[in-house]
Amino acid sequence: MAMRSVLESLNQGLLRAFTAIPSVYLLGEDVLDPYGGAFKVTRGLSSAFPQRVLTTPISEAGITGLAAGMALRGLRPVVEVMFGDFITLIADQVLNHLAKFRWMYNEQVTVPVVIRTPMGGRRGYGPTHSQTLEKHFIGMPGLHVIAPAAIGDPGDLLYQAIHKTRDPLLFIENKLLYLLPLQSEEQADFTIETLPGADKPAWNGLPESTFPTPCYRLRVRGAPPATVTLAAYGYMAHIAQQAMLELALEHELFCELIVPTRLAPVAAGEIRASVARTQRLLVLEEGTRALGWGAEVLAQVAEAPGAGLRAAARLAALDLPVPASGALEALVLPGAPEVIAAALKLAEKQTLSI
Amino acid sequence: MAMRSVLESLNQGLLRAFTAIPSVYLLGEDVLDPYGGAFKVTRGLSSAFPQRVLTTPISEAGITGLAAGMALRGLRPVVEVMFGDFITLIADQVLNHLAKFRWMYNEQVTVPVVIRTPMGGRRGYGPTHSQTLEKHFIGMPGLHVIAPAAIGDPGDLLYQAIHKTRDPLLFIENKLLYLLPLQSEEQADFTIETLPGADKPAWNGLPESTFPTPCYRLRVRGAPPATVTLAAYGYMAHIAQQAMLELALEHELFCELIVPTRLAPVAAGEIRASVARTQRLLVLEEGTRALGWGAEVLAQVAEAPGAGLRAAARLAALDLPVPASGALEALVLPGAPEVIAAALKLAEKQTLSI
Amino acid sequence: MIRRNCSPMTEANHSQHRYRALYRIRRFEETVLEKFPTGVFFGTTHTYLGQEANAVGVLECLQQGDIVFSNHRCHGHFLAYGGDARALFAELMGRATGVCAGKGGSQHLQWKNFYSNGVQGGIAPVAVGMALAEKFKGSPAVTVVFLGDGTLGEGVLYEALNLASLWRAPLLFVLENNRIAQTTPLELALAGAIAARFQAFGIPCTELDTSDVEPINAAAQELLGRVRSGDGPQALLLHTQRFGPHSKGDDTRTPQEIENLKRQRDPLPIQAARLTPEWIAQIQAEVDAEISAAFQQALADPFPTAEAL
Amino acid sequence: MIRRNCSPMTEANHSQHRYRALYRIRRFEETVLEKFPTGVFFGTTHTYLGQEANAVGVLECLQQGDIVFSNHRCHGHFLAYGGDARALFAELMGRATGVCAGKGGSQHLQWKNFYSNGVQGGIAPVAVGMALAEKFKGSPAVTVVFLGDGTLGEGVLYEALNLASLWRAPLLFVLENNRIAQTTPLELALAGAIAARFQAFGIPCTELDTSDVEPINAAAQELLGRVRSGDGPQALLLHTQRFGPHSKGDDTRTPQEIENLKRQRDPLPIQAARLTPEWIAQIQAEVDAEISAAFQQALADPFPTAEAL
């Protein structure tokens, strides 16, 4: 069997959802075959389910609101926002409508809407088509945020989300993930463990999600115990893996990488557990730093009693728009060299403090 | 002279800006006299400057875009968003237009727009009129966020922002601040120091703001050195003061309170400096916790080499919409009793760890 | 006028029924404004005084399963839909027995197929989605969404009009044009013409300028008939008058102006003219008792506790 | 046809000038599509092939200080505005000499009074604000904003129409209707009629269905004349045809369909018919040389470095 890509996996997850669940509908721009969506994740759907795949006008807020209404009336709509840069246009629908309805209406309704969108740069698309904006949506009460990496079964994660969520859910797909092959537990260079998910997100009042959102731990195969914890999600996990190999081979610095798929409610338990062993934490993210996912992870680790944290840092995009020129984009977005440098710096602290 | 309220101060700051700067315009819903805006901050402006005060349709995104265009062509527009809950509607204009233009257009333009909006609950306005949403806007490259407290001269801060900013700036006014009297340095119960603002925000590439955004340190007058640092902005600073008094008088726990007015770029240096003395930090905010201002402050403190942090915690709203019923609202939003409890808990850690 | 969709009544008790519905909203809202200063309610409120005939005329046409999405000025719609006065008072008072257990408050109601939200415009696409969902499910239910003239300023409304029209959503847009938004007169907020806004998206718009519940009901019947028979979305533009302040005590119009409006446009005397004085007195007495009891019961209801979170 | 606003030219060199402007865009865009596979450009691009007469016809009417706001499909507008081909190539190549030093890329240009942004719809209110600013400052400058048919889906556009009309912004909306948005045909995205969308907001709309630069220019002159004389915003609806893919290689239309479009609607032969073969040859040769030199120069330009951040 050929190795599946993340794109194929997601596409199959959608097809599976449409096949298994008659109440699933898709709303998105340019999603009809033969085009099948700007990034082809929806390819084949409109041919197989012409009645339930709705290609829409360029109306991100409108179709998100439509999906809310459909969900309130018993359907399970999936919305595709063509570029994640445009989730700003759905912010009001998500925050003041979708994510509020269930609690504000005293649990008398549910709003099972999955909003999928591709994020990320490194393709030279420029300042309005390259951003990583989920940080602005993580931390809205009532909204789940999930992001697959090229590990496990992203399509199944999407399927589960569509099938089981009772709340609006933002599903973040990094553009560069799409063509990566899926890694499995027999990965040559790494051991990949699926953590028990002991880390049920504590969400006041709102019952937790009803499907598993796996968290992975990766180690370079055969490496000694790690002295640095890396935490990353999505495509940054892939970059982290590249860096880990080089850190191990060239610098004899051994890391373990924690890759959650759940971003909201933020669940840092598995990261904390790793840090309890390594005492050093480097959080990676492709978005800008301030009030990012990394800030929350670091804050949760710092708050925890007896965290035993000896050094911590974040690596994120520079606090700038994403430039179009590849020459500048590479400077603004964090890559493997920056991860390596940051990890070495963190490890130096170790040397110094001994 | 009667003590001025924050509302009077802001109103006078606006009047001063209109008087001194002919390029200042105001755009907002229901801002004309005699009404003068939903919270009266703009009262008197339209009578004095009828040509430059534009009452608008209910078009938050539209008027924000208009302001961007006006600013690109040399004016200094001020936008009032009637309730901060609706800044979700301007998210795309702010993030993908206003805040991007200067850098994306290679510094060939400036976008001096001040967007004022009232945030906050405790008035029973319910889930769509009580939120504290600035956390979703802090951390957008190119956007400044500023929030006055009932300390110093909020009107002057607003005036400076309108007069001097070269970038879009979100000015957050908590509704319960409006009627508070301004505190000055001769405040009976507290000593109030204005910190030197050594803490210039490091904003890659984007030159720093060109006007001072003061940061205050408050201590209970005559109290011994503090063993806990509190950090808060806006109305939460007022709540923190109430708690500090009670902590000092009833529990002999002495805190110092750091109150920044600049929220973005996030500048935690003065907080770090205080924590270096106290080793204990409690960050307070009225918004929900995840990826909030407190997360960034905690992360910056935890990252700093030799932070000497022994205990840290955040106190924020529960991760829920803000309920209308006062009975529930008081449970969801953090008040002085919660601050006291959290500070005592932090201090107990101290006892235990000694 | 075909009333095929209404429960069978004789013309006489039909008129009585309508008067009762109008007067019930009136008394409820008067009570709200009267009691607000006593501190029993949380937050703020937007009363429906003067616009009662719109809700009563339109919602009388609803059939089992039909859906209503309302806005900030939702008490009248809720009561005309059949909502319970005590539950609504309790919601305004933040009690556990409220429509949403006190979580929503005045602008955020949900009961059966009735919904409201306090963000201008955003409800329009949600209502379109509901209408489409019922269509996709093969249900005969239609959706009615209430909007104010000021809300024509919000862009998302036009996205909703386009989508509703493109996909023939079984939906009636009811635009209540009271010629004011908070304090802003229509002229300062609206360019062009309201009806043309709907028509530009291929949505027929019927316009009415009356406080008489009868023609409003007739027009709504007609339009909902078209919606039910698959003609796609329709718009009903109701020119109307707000008698009260926007919320509480924030009216910038002169008392004289409002007195004039009341003299010319009060839906209650218009409907009362169709009843005997005895019936009027009886209905008023019954409703006065209902509303007063509802208020007192709500006032005695418990506040929600931490478990409600 | 009054050409009071145009620089004085004889009819002959006017035609030559226009042909040059059209051909310059054509050659630029052809070069972009041709060279894209070689990897010299970053990201993606949206070419103006087929629509050249719109930019040339409209922007010929600009006067000193007038403002243009353009969208994702901005190369043609930029070149017709007078933008430098080398700076545009350099921007697409991410070079330090680009229009915005490589920061913006294909969709994000700023030079003199020309601006573009790649987010559909959001530019409309910004353009209204610019127009108003010039009016408030007492400047005679007018603003032109270019929008595509697909962008009629975005709600914020209608907020902009309302505000522009209410406050009589000196602004021309140019709606380029190429009947497609990315891959979505107009029929699947638009209910009602485009002209009515403007008219509903009190904005007069002039409609034209031609690839001939002359009538487009005449209409633009007429409308900009009205804008300049304080008549408020105007709309020019240009039915047009996109010859190329949406960006690169993503055309879902049949080659046959596109061939037909080219045969019927190419602005270049229409304008060429007004010139002698000698002039055509000479202009083509000059422009070919200009574009080719611009490309080569840009290719030799340096990339920006960390200091540019």
Ligand SMILES: Cc1ncc(C[n+]2csc(CCOP(=O)(O)OP(=O)(O)O)c2C)c(N)n1
């Ligand atoms: C998005 C948004 N902006 C502003 C407000 C504040 N607001 C509440 S009601 C109102 C006026 C609404 O006017 P209209 O639509 O005419 O309804 P009416 O009050 O006249 O019934 C405003 C501005 C809001 N609720 N939502």
Ligand SMILES: Cc1ncc(C[n+]2csc(CCOP(=O)(O)OP(=O)(O)O)c2C)c(N)n1
């Ligand atoms: C807000 C937003 N949504 C989606 C897109 C992606 N997108 C870029 S161009 C385009 C089609 C635009 O169609 P139209 O307005 O007709 O212009 P044309 O491409 O035909 O010139 C789309 C959907 C975008 N840039 N911005």
Ligand SMILES: [Mg+2]
């Ligand atoms: Mg109104």
Ligand SMILES: [Mg+2]
């Ligand atoms: Mg098009």
